[in-house]
Amino acid sequence: MKFSFSDNTEPLKPSAIREIFKSLTDPSVISFAAGNPSPQSFPVEQFRTFTDEILSDNASVALQYGITEGYTPLRNEVLKRNKCIFGIGGEYDTAIITTGGQQGIDLTAKVLCNRGDAVICEDPTFIGALNAFRAHGLRTVGVPIKGGSIDPFELEKTVAETKNAKLLYLIPTFQNPTGKTMPYEVRKECLRIAEKYDLMILEDNPYGELRFSGADVPTIKSMDTEGRVVYCSSFSKILSSGMRVGYVICHGDIATKIAVCKQVNDVHTNLLFQMVCHKFMTEFDLDGHVERIRELYRKKASLMMSCLDTIGEERIEYTKTDGGLFIWASLYGCKDHDGFVKALAENKLVVVPGKTFNCDTNRPSTGFRLNYSTPTDEQIIKGVEIMKNTITDYRG
């Protein structure tokens, strides 16, 4: 039979990245397309010890239904750690454990926005957030990233001109896909503009702990004095992405509403892994572990950047990243980046075309995204070599 889908979900297509992954069955293909943490970053032995301890000492809690808001000791540690590292959390704030950071984005949009409302986004931005917004029937209105950040003047103009703008979605630190960090002054301006036009801000910070050079920039949430900022993050990039444990830190009134929606979405997040995360935060040197991941990614990013440098700055431009997982690249004078990405794929290097991350998917790509956390060093060298050769031959 022919099925009729809801107006919100009818136009949704499987994301381009998912389709790319399905093509990755050929082992000779090199992928810079992932957004995955390096498997070397998983503290596997500690996971074994902690799961075994919990199933020995506390199985009847871990395997039973839990509280929707999350395992209380973990919620407390999450608040403590984020207060300590990022200066986050007013007296009115609380933490809810979510099924990955993605659920935080999805439920925040569900709770704050009506179908037809607009979410103002950096353009390009994280496809998972864009599609979450689209699945609620929201309009995604982009403010272009230029020189590594959005321009506050353009942001204000866009907000002022956009009907029913409700939410400002930002990844201020090591942005996906550009890898760039929003300067302090721009962050302050984002908050000022949000206050002026009564927008809520969704600050997405999955990569915030992965800085391997440069100085931290204060989170927008740390400047928030009234609960205007909903802050999402997760353990995906520092412990394990497959376990799906993330969190939202926000004003208690919003948290209550998110919890009601989470209750009807998945009741609660896998409880044993919430307890494992709590052990990682209290019985393990998590800071030392994060430091080792930073060192790993610093090396990988440096390697990829020094390889890219051999292509020559007259041919390729890329973001010098200080952390996170991504580098954004574009070719000088290239009129068809999508064609170039296709040519790369024919030469067995897969990257994500920039169009994927555009608020308006009809706008052509201005570049492509490279990931350095997942490929091996050999693959990074070989992959950039393929890129170099493809550029030489490419006329587009």
Next chain:
Amino acid sequence: MKFSFSDNTEPLKPSAIREIFKSLTDPSVISFAAGNPSPQSFPVEQFRTFTDEILSDNASVALQYGITEGYTPLRNEVLKRNKCIFGIGGEYDTAIITTGGQQGIDLTAKVLCNRGDAVICEDPTFIGALNAFRAHGLRTVGVPIKGGSIDPFELEKTVAETKNAKLLYLIPTFQNPTGKTMPYEVRKECLRIAEKYDLMILEDNPYGELRFSGADVPTIKSMDTEGRVVYCSSFSKILSSGMRVGYVICHGDIATKIAVCKQVNDVHTNLLFQMVCHKFMTEFDLDGHVERIRELYRKKASLMMSCLDTIGEERIEYTKTDGGLFIWASLYGCKDHDGFVKALAENKLVVVPGKTFNCDTNRPSTGFRLNYSTPTDEQIIKGVEIMKNTITDYRG
């Protein structure tokens, strides 16, 4: 600051059951309010063995991002088992692993219904489904359960009279909260009516394997020849509820749409526990384990029913259940069941008031729900004793 919430979620309140649980900190209070499996039903040692094996042999898969649709070997086993036990699955059907059965309900509604559409439900029915529908801005229209089932004549009348009816939500086996099973003839009629009025059916079957007496009745999904029935179930009641692993079996076209929505909801379900479930299905006597749970619940249900019998059938009426987790009870001539539930709570027995499960929450309670899987035998005896004494004193 004062926050403004979306029209869909603004009216939502934390569920009454959640509030009841928060009051359960006093250890002298006996609870028949849960919907939890018995902790005795968790195969704890096997969980320890399987998690340890996976983290030893396959950690880099288990801790990494996975495919949204779920761990392929588990999806295959789920299809196989449901085909074998419940005769479910046409050639066009596929399985998607969800974060508990709840996510299957939530995403099915999201994919099939627009705000303002109606979901036709048994009345009373599962509060988690009702609130999921409400959170999408859907209207819940009830068909009263009488004599253990809805009346097909009344169902057809309701469907015909309801504008924009899109979905028929049913828990045909060991219904929550009534514990009753819908007869075969009524199931056939539900499917016929759905076909006639072009409704989709969401068949929710979390308790289907927990039959301890009587004969199985065919699932509606097993009668479906065109993909009209979306079937939700989970491992929550046979392995562990805290791990949050469930599934949807439905037509591939719907599955594709659900997967797109799941991708932006939580990317995928906790991967290690998907792999654990796969091991339970292939390296463990799951049928023998389910048989032991049935025996456990048969004893607990028998005990509760024989205790209830001492109250006297002239005072209390209750459903003789053949499986699942619940008994539905009501007092003869009682005009205020909510008052009675309050009187019980004052005497330190907590049950769930019937109103909680009503499609129209302004309709008064016609009874209350009792759970026998969670309390100990002593608590069952003591709790029903409290009920007996409370009835004697109660004038409402």
